Amino acid sequence: METNDAGTGTGTETAAGTDAAATGPDSGEAPELTEAPELAEIPVEAHILPVAELHLHIEGTLEPELIFALAERNGIKLPYADLDELRSRYEFTDLQSFLDLYYANMAVLRTEQDFADMTRAYLSRAALAGVRHAEIMLDPQAHLSRGVSLETCVNGVASVLAGSQEEFGISTLLIAAFLRDLSEDSALEVLEQLLALDAPIAGIGLDSAEVGNPPAKFQRLFARAKDAGLHRIAHAGEEGPPSYIIDALDLLDVERIDHGIRCMEDPDLVERLVDELMPLTVCPLSNVRLRAVDTLAEHPLPAMLAAGLNVSVNSDDPAYFGGYVDDNFAQLKSVIGLSEFDCVRMAANSIRSSFATDERKAELLAELAASGV
Numbered sequence: 001m002e003t004n005d006a007g008t009g010t011g012t013e014t015a016a017g018t019d020a021a022a023t024g025p026d027s028g029e030a031p032e033l034t035e036a037p038e039l040a041e042i043p044v045e046a047h048i049l050p051v052a053e054l055h056l057h058i059e060g061t062l063e064p065e066l067i068f069a070l071a072e073r074n075g076i077k078l079p080y081a082d083l084d085e086l087r088s089r090y091e092f093t094d095l096q097s098f099l100d101l102y103y104a105n106m107a108v109l110r111t112e113q114d115f116a117d118m119t120r121a122y123l124s125r126a127a128l129a130g131v132r133h134a135e136i137m138l139d140p141q142a143h144l145s146r147g148v149s150l151e152t153c154v155n156g157v158a159s160v161l162a163g164s165q166e167e168f169g170i171s172t173l174l175i176a177a178f179l180r181d182l183s184e185d186s187a188l189e190v191l192e193q194l195l196a197l198d199a200p201i202a203g204i205g206l207d208s209a210e211v212g213n214p215p216a217k218f219q220r221l222f223a224r225a226k227d228a229g230l231h232r233i234a235h236a237g238e239e240g241p242p243s244y245i246i247d248a249l250d251l252l253d254v255e256r257i258d259h260g261i262r263c264m265e266d267p268d269l270v271e272r273l274v275d276e277l278m279p280l281t282v283c284p285l286s287n288v289r290l291r292a293v294d295t296l297a298e299h300p301l302p303a304m305l306a307a308g309l310n311v312s313v314n315s316d317d318p319a320y321f322g323g324y325v326d327d328n329f330a331q332l333k334s335v336i337g338l339s340e341f342d343c344v345r346m347a348a349n350s351i352r353s354s355f356a357t358d359e360r361k362a363e364l365l366a367e368l369a370a371s372g373v
């Protein structure tokens with residue numbers, strides 16, 4: 001088997017080849033992982049609320065153990081000697097410093113089996129965190145640019161999502177996220193390929209380097225997605241200014257804003273978001289690790305709740321940011337004294353703001369009401 005070097009992936013390449021066989025490992029049945037990745041330590045919580053996870057990048061769930069296991073299976077030489085050396089890189093100064101490592105580590109994802117194993121690992125951990133519905137983003141362009149085909153990444157993830165309710169008790173939807181530091185033409189090309197494949201996607205998202213890549217760049221993409229009957233979400237106001245949130249609403253017609261924390265700098269925008277009940281998928285541990293806020297104690301979430309915004313708690317890239325949804329809730333409780341009432345309120349927000357069917361939402365809200373908190 002060929003040995004590939006990791007560490008060269010980037011979110012700034014143009015989507016290119018789509019033939020995994022050209023650069024991937026030997027074709028044929030992938031061997032099962034011999035060693036199951038160890039789960040992160042699960043905090044013992046008195047109450048784990050049933051929630052919907054609405055902001056989750058599946059590639060951001062690649063735990064260090066799984067990165068090493070997949071590298072070994074695929075004959076890829078990692079630029080880290082061991083787990084400790086890899087973990088020592090998890091000190092981020094901003095979004096881009098994280099994205100560099102996030103894209104580099106994707107080098108270990110070569111086959112459908114790899115994408116399936118990553119997805120299964122997330123769902124088994126998420127079930128313990130109380131996640132009962134998950135809307136999962138996948139970055140197809142980040143795989144195409146490495147020579148991994150759309151079919152490989154989409155089928156690998158989707159094959160596990162298809163059975164997620166039976167296997168993990170989690171209903172799921174797949175969202176194709178587009179890299180905003182690439183061109184709109186590249187995104188449109190990939191969206192057309194996804195539609196031609198009849199890929200099981202419920203919507204599109206917009207992620208990667210925010211500043212300098214405003215929503216205005218992607219108006220044709222979002223119009224096409226709406227035309228195709230797809231849901232629409234976008235990262236906005238994570239590092240970018242409040243005007244990016246306004247433009248995501250006005251120019252992209254999004255149904256949810258991912259992050260959105262910088263809305264608090266614009267009182268008129270806050271009033272509008274409250275009036276429109278616009279969901280904001282907040283990721284507290286992510287914001288601290290990417291230095292969007294200095295400390296959890298200074299996170300705007302309490303002010304957002306006080307303003308009446310429709311906020312939910314999400315994990316973003318849990319393998320990189322120190323925790324899953326339950327960890328986010330636990331730290332919010334212990335550090336900023338978030339009340340049980342606000343936790344339940346945000347759990348209900350997450351369910352109501354999801355793209356699940358009305359029937360599934362009713363089921364989950366009943367489960368939340370019966371959870372005894």
Ligand SMILES: Nc1ncnc2[nH]cnc12
Nearest residue numbers: 057207208209235316317
């Ligand atoms: N927090 C984040 N912001 C923008 N793009 C991302 N891709 C993965 N995580 C992201």
Ligand SMILES: [Zn+2]
Nearest residue numbers: 055207258316
């Ligand atoms: Zn995100």
